[in-house]
Amino acid sequence: MRTLLITGPGGGGRTTVAAATALTAAREGTRTLLLGADREDTLGAVLGVPTGPAPVAVEEHLTAWRPDAAQGFRDDLTALQGRAAAALDLLGAARLDPEELTPLPGAEELALLRALRDAALAEAHDLLVVDLPPGPRALALLTLPEELRRYLRRLLPSERQAARALRPVLGRLAGVPVPTEALYENAARWDLELAATEAVLTDRDTAVRLVAEPGPAGADAVRTAALGLALRGLAVERVIANRVLPEQAPDGWLAVPVAQQRKTLEEWRAVHPVHAVPHLGRDPRGTDDLGALAAPGVSADSAVSPVEWPVADRLAEDGVLVWHIPLPGARREELDLVRRGDELVVAAGPFSRVVALPSALRRCTVEGAALREGRLSVRFAPDPRLWPRGR
Secondary structure (H helix, E strand, C coil): CEEEEEECCCCCCHHHHHHHHHHHHHHCCCCEEEEECCCCCHHHHHHCCCCCCCCEEEECCEEEECCCHHHHHHHHHHHHHHHCHHHHHHHCCCCCCHHHCCCCCCHHHHHHHHHHHHHHHHCCCCEEEEECCCHHHHHHHHHHHHHHHHHHHHHCCHHHHHHHHHHHHHHHHHCCCCCCHHHHHHHHHHHHHHHHHHHHHHCCCEEEEEEECCCHHHHHHHHHHHHHHHHCCCCEEEEEEEEECCCCCCCCCCHHHHHHHHHHHHHHHCCCCEEEEECCCCCCCHHHHHHHCCCCCCCHHHCCCCCCCCEEEEHHHHCEEEEEEECCCCCHHHEEEEEECCEEEEEECCEEEEEECCHHHHHEEEEEEEEECCEEEEEEEECCCCCCCCC
16 A cells, blocks of 8 residues: 655645645545544545544545544553553552543644554555644654654663563562563563554655745755655655746736745755645635645655665775765754764754664774765774674
8 A cells, every 4th residue: 555644834735735635546546545633623624524533435435534632542541551550559549530531742643653554554545645744743753653662672672571580589689670571561562563653654655745835934844854854764755836826927026936936946856856736826625626736646656765874885995884874955064973882873953863773884983974965974994893804
C-alpha cells in the first residue's frame, strides 16, 4: 500500500490539498483512506462531510477517518492501570476512572500514529493519505517512534533480560528493587508497536509532500521542512505550490505577489518536483471545489527512495572513510556534530538526530567535516588501537 504524508506551514492549505489528493486518487479508481487528526473537524469542513472516530464514506473508493484521541487516551491509561494494578495497590494509589480522564498534549499525534500504523497493516485500501499537523509538529511526530525506541533501549537494554532468573536473588542481595519481568515484557511490546509504526514511515512506498504558498514565508518553511525530513532519512516527493495566482494578473497590487511567487517557484523547481494548485478565489468547500483544484495523483513512478547515508572508502587515497549525509538546504552556521561513543549527534538548524555509527566507523576517530552542495561529508580516520593492522 502507498502512503502519502502531507504537511506544510500552518495556513498553507495542507488539509485542503490532502483532501483534494485523496479525491483525485479515488476518482481514478484507487481505494483511498484519508486520515486526519485535528481536534476540530477541519477535514470534514473541507470535504463537506463530517468526519469522526468511525470511518465515513465520502465517495466511491474514498473513506475519511479522524481518530478519537480522547477515547484512545482513556483506553490506554485504563489498560496501563490494569497491568500495574499490583504496584498501584502496594503504593496505595487511587485509580482514575475513565470518565475523569482527559487527553494530555500530544494525544492527537499519538492517536494519528497508531491509526496510521493500523491502517497500513490492515491493507484494506490501496492508498493512505495522511493530513499531518503543520510543519514543526509534523516533524516532531515523525521522529517520535525512533526516539522512543532509543529511550527504551537505553533505559531497559534487552541484553539485561538474560539475567531474569537472577533478579529475585539480586534484589535480596542488593536490598533494592530490581526491574520486574512485567516491565521488560511491556518494554518489548512497546518496542514492537513503535517498530511497526517506524517501518511504515520509512517504507519505500511512503512519500512526503510539502504544501505551501509560493512566497518568501513559504520558501523558508519548505527549506526548513525539507532539511528536517532529510535528517530523518525522508525525501520530499513533491512540493505542492498552493493558491497560485494567474500570471496574467492585472498590474497593480497583485504584481508584487505574482513576482514573488514566480521567483519562489523557480527556486523550488531547481530542487524538487513542483505541482501548482490554482487559487480559486475562495476557500474550497466540498468535493466539487476539491475536484477543480486538479491535485496531483499518485503513480508508481512518483515513488521516492529513502535518503541514504553512504560510507565511501577512501583509505587507499586519503587514509579516511567518509560518511556522506544529504542535508539539502543546510547552512554551515546552523550545523553541529558531536561524537558520543558509538553514536553521532547531528544538529541542523532547529533539528537534531542521534544516529548509531556504522560498524566500521566505530573503530575510527572523527577527523573533520565539510558541507558542499547540500551534502555533509564527515571524515573518519582509523583508530590504530582498534583497527586491525594490515599484513
